[in-house]
Amino acid sequence: MPVEGVSCGAIDQRFGERDVDIETEGLSVEECYRLLTGIVVPRPIAWVTSLSETGVVNLAPFSHFTFVAAKPPMLAISVGRKAGRMKDTAANILANKEFVVNIASFDLVEEVHSSAIEYPPEVSEVEKLDLETRPSLTVRPPAIARCPVQMECVLHQCIEIGPRKTQLIIGEVQRFRIRDGLLRDGKIDTMELHPLARLGGPNYATLGEVVTMAAIERTAKS
Numbered sequence: 411m412p413v414e415g416v417s418c419g420a421i422d423q424r425f426g427e428r429d430v431d432i433e434t435e436g437l438s439v440e441e442c443y444r445l446l447t448g449i450v451v452p453r454p455i456a457w458v459t460s461l462s463e464t465g466v467v468n469l470a471p472f473s474h475f476t477f478v479a480a481k482p483p484m485l486a487i488s489v490g491r492k493a494g495r496m497k498d499t500a501a502n503i504l505a506n507k508e509f510v511v512n513i514a515s516f517d518l519v520e521e522v523h524s525s526a527i528e529y530p531p532e533v534s535e536v537e538k539l540d541l542e543t544r545p546s547l548t549v550r551p552p553a554i555a556r557c558p559v560q561m562e563c564v565l566h567q568c569i570e571i572g573p574r575k576t577q578l579i580i581g582e583v584q585r586f587r588i589r590d591g592l593l594r595d596g597k598i599d600t601m602e603l604h605p606l607a608r609l610g611g612p613n614y615a616t617l618g619e620v621v622t623m624a625a626i627e628r629t630a631k632s
């Protein structure tokens with residue numbers, strides 16, 4: 411089905427299905443964003459705590475999030491701009507080089523969603539949402555106490571991408587803090603974690619059906 415305001419190319423019928431061919435050149439940022447956030451799903455959410463230079467605890471969710479290296483463990487979040495200005499999370503991380511990636515389980519959906527409200531830097535989302543924090547062990551920003559997994563990170567690299575200077579922030583995990591009972595034989599019990607995921611629009615999901623396949627023989631990681 412054509413997307414409103416989007417110029418469409420030829421309808422391709424080779425595969426017996428009508429598909430819509432959209433050239434990205436003519437799309438606005440909003441149009442690209444809308445397509446990508448509906449296509450790249452479900453996305454895990456990095457719920458990031460960082461500290462301002464005056465000590466305000468900032469909290470915000472980022473679903474453009476993944477891990478990018480295993481050892482040392484590295485995570486990446488992609489932070490867009492607000493009318494060209496840096497978001498508080500990016501400004502804090504660039505200033506003091508530390509942050510915590512908290513992983514929320516599904517019961518925290520309201521708090522995660524509300525923590526994206528755009529408060530000025532001197533207002534703490536943690537206080538607004540009445541969320542309890544706990545001190546981290548290796549970095550200064552505290553963690554969100556209710557989160558079953560907390561990853562204490564130091565900034566490894568920030569790469570500015572494209573003309574809009576989207577900030578890809580890569581952090582090295584210094585410490586994993588995992589709730590008791592979630593870890594079995596060094597692996598996370600994913601059903602027990604009950605992670606919250608983001609879809610397109612203000613839509614969220616959690617795990618659906620899980621299928622287990624035969625393990626594939628593989629070369630040891632180096």
Ligand SMILES: Cc1cc2nc3c(=O)[nH]c(=O)nc-3n(C[C@H](O)[C@H](O)[C@H](O)COP(=O)(O)O)c2cc1C
Pocket residue numbers: 455468469470471472473474475488489490491496497498499500522523525526527528529608
């Ligand atoms: C679930 C969720 C995921 C989000 N993911 C991102 C993201 O990956 N990148 C981004 O720039 N903004 C994302 N946002 C929007 C930011 O959270 C929002 O701009 C927030 O106000 C930034 O806060 P800060 O200025 O305190 O850093 C997301 C919002 C929600 C609700």
